[in-house]
Amino acid sequence: MMARFYLTTAIDYVNSRPHLGTAYEKVTADVIARYRRLCGFSTHFLMGNDEHSQNVYQRALELGLEPRAYCDQMEQVFRDVWAKLAVSFDDFIRTTEERHRVAVTTLVQRIADAGDLYEGEYEGWYCVSCEAFKPDKDLVDGNCSIHQTRPEWIKEKNHFFRLSKYRDRLLQHYEANPTFLQPDARRNEMLRLLEGGLEDISVSRTGQSWGIPLPSDPSSVVYVWFDALINYIAAVGYGTDDERFRKWWPADLHVVGKDITRFHAVVWPAMLMSAGLALPRRVFGHGWVNWQGQRMSKSLGTSVDPLDAADRLGPDPLRLYLVKEIAYGHDGDFTWERFEERYNADLANNFGNLVNRVAVMAHKYRGGRLAPVPGATPQLADRAADVVRRYQAAMDEYQLHIGMAAAFDLIDATNEFITRSEPWVLARTPDRRAELDQALFEMAEAVRIAAILLWPVMPASCTEILRRMGQVGPISEIRFDRDTAWAGGERQIVKGPPLWPRIEAPGAVAAARGGVTASTGAGDTMTDETEPAAAPRVSFDDFMRIELRVAKVLAAEPIPKSKKLLKVTVDTGSGERTIVAGIARSYTPETLIGRSVVIVANLETAKLMGVESNGMMLAATDPDGRPVLLTLDDPAAAPPGSRVR
């Protein structure tokens, strides 16, 4: 039986479209999946969407849609992005699917049967003003530290999972399986957490309909996190197809963001232990990709920008950047400057130029037909074998960036080899014919091997390079072990246009991207690029429910102990009111006084740092995340109270 490999990524919330950070996770997982397939594993690569979130429910309601319909639209948005990035998942699961419902119901029942689910009450001090339970540490003399009021002792019915029961077994598992959670920094974090002890966790929510009912208490739904994790077994037939489940479970690898490793490396294994199921073999917590130095934000439309590199240059250069330039497991950064630098250095100057010069020489000197000289000792073969070995060792341990570096070592070695062997000199010397034959063959052979190594990252480009290097037969028949070995045999080299033309002007891709956005308006739709077509518009009536008004700042003062908040008193035309605004990073109180601003006048009140805020000041967010206040073109013309629309 063929060895099998099952890997998953986190399923994504659908309340915003995918951004570079999400794409990073999928691309790296895709590279692993493609590498495994190349190695001959029967591979199952799962992705999907997480739809049972209250945010999703709310978002759908705001848009006037059935939640399911909203999720249908978002699924297409996600699939389109994944297609654009050449992400080759084998299955795409949604938590609203029947197979998922069955799996959740079955697993929760198994956990209940094991005695690990109990009905309890969540109780604690509840501060009404904060609308939150307050841990003891947040109480000062029994009062809420923020509101100075005595909180209420409240009990709320809930179903709990006996997570605490599994602490020792989890520790043992970590002990026995040092690579269960990678990288080590994540593992150490979890060990510390486990050593500190675990508390049982609430796994149900009452009063909600959007979710999967708890078998034992249909008035509750399974908490979205508990629900979501189960997708990994639901997708391979748990509760619906035993044979399929036996084939694929346990997963070989869960690729997840470092922020949710706890769920995957503690909660999820405990759930599986409770249900008597095998644990995933490994969890990998990858880092963040920042954009121009700042953290990706789901709410920033601009955050999808780097994905447009895939529109302009195809997915491969972006994929290479993400995999090669960011140490897997660490945080990384995407900037256009660096992207263009890497593109020119690695792709245009090195790999692309190498492919081109080899093909051109093959044709110029030998009409494209190359073959090794019988009995000749290849000079590049050892180097290639060493690279393949290092590449494989790195990739098997998910050290993707090291694998990439190894592959590029072979490219460097080939460029060096060409300089050393000087084919153009050999070509001028008739009695060195055999040397030229051998040299031309070797460089083509090295490029062929490099193209296989880089194929998981740049599938389209490398398929084309393999074709040019004389590969016959489909890529799917290439097998890593056999086909990365130094080969002989005659082959026909094919010429072609440069794969990666140099980006000449600094900032060209980023700038061109802006131009493209503007010119694609030719589709004469009014669609805003930054909002997915699937996010329908709010109605005019809905918009008019938001009361925007001009207000004039009368006074402003910092709020003690707060970094971002200012307490601002404004004149709304019909009186004064206090607004707490998170603008202290950009504005000092003095600069605000006398200024006309735009406020949301009918926003529900909120208490922030003990100050009641009655409204919201509108501000844009600059690329560094700092607020920039909206001001009026002619403040004198629109007195406080003027409606904004």
Next chain:
RNA sequence: GCCGGUGUAGCUCAGUUGGUUAGAGCACGCGGCUCAUAUCCGCGUUGUCCGGGGUUCAAGUCCCUGCACCGGCACCA
């Protein structure tokens, strides 16, 4: 304030379980080649590995501590 992360060449970053003389790419300087997308190859310059203390035969790496910067939350709903 709490939690987490980072600090290595001018810039962006690698540095395996502690182990010789601390690396790569870009940039810069010099030289070479002409098959190639003005590409490639060779040589070269720049380091208080943030500071201080400790463990060790040996510390960029481990421990303690200080500083700086970043992020998340507390608080921008």
